[in-house]
């Protein structure tokens with residue numbers, strides 16, 4: 001059976017490096033049976049988690065917004081690709097709001113809905129990746145995945161890209177996206 005792949009695009013900038021590299025990944029997988037669902041967070045209405053803990057008392061989230069539809073997509077997926085540029089050595093604001101709402105799955109009521117799924121990190125960034133701050137960024141995702149029992153299977157750090165679309169000037173990055181896309 002084809003794998004259900006959910007791509008969460010947390011880029012704030014339209015047609016930027018994250019958008020471009022995701023497009024390359026998707027294009028590369030076109031001949032495969034994989035079902036790819038791309039969710040662009042900046043086009044969605046997703047409110048902050050308000051910490052009401054309803055998800056821990058019952059199996060539901062108290063906020064009725066676009067995240068409800070995304071919860072359904074997560075439940076059906078086999079792999080979740082977390083794509084966000086690095087902002088202040090973390091993810092973008094909209095990606096963080098999305099991640100906060102994954103608290104729904106931190107509840108023992110709901111953990112089985114996400115546990116065991118594959119996770120992939122895609123992160124364009126301006127700086128060189130060989131510094132301790134990049135490790136902080138990686139640690140953030142590792143802790144998230146540990147808590148949600150997601151199985152990290154790949155991390156793509158596309159460093160030294162800043163201008164819109166600059167990522168496409170790097171043949172190695174295009175190759176990585178192509179190989180990954182083909183593997184889906």
Ligand SMILES: Cc1cc2nc3c(=O)[nH]c(=O)nc-3n(C[C@H](O)[C@H](O)[C@H](O)COP(=O)(O)O)c2cc1C
Pocket residue numbers: 011012013015016017018019085086087088089090124125126127128161162163164165
């Ligand atoms: C608010 C802001 C914060 C950023 N913080 C970092 C950072 O901490 N480390 C880094 O390497 N790049 C940082 N960058 C650069 C972006 O990661 C880089 O420009 C990336 O290519 C943007 O991806 P996009 O084109 O998909 O928006 C920052 C950019 C912005 C706008």
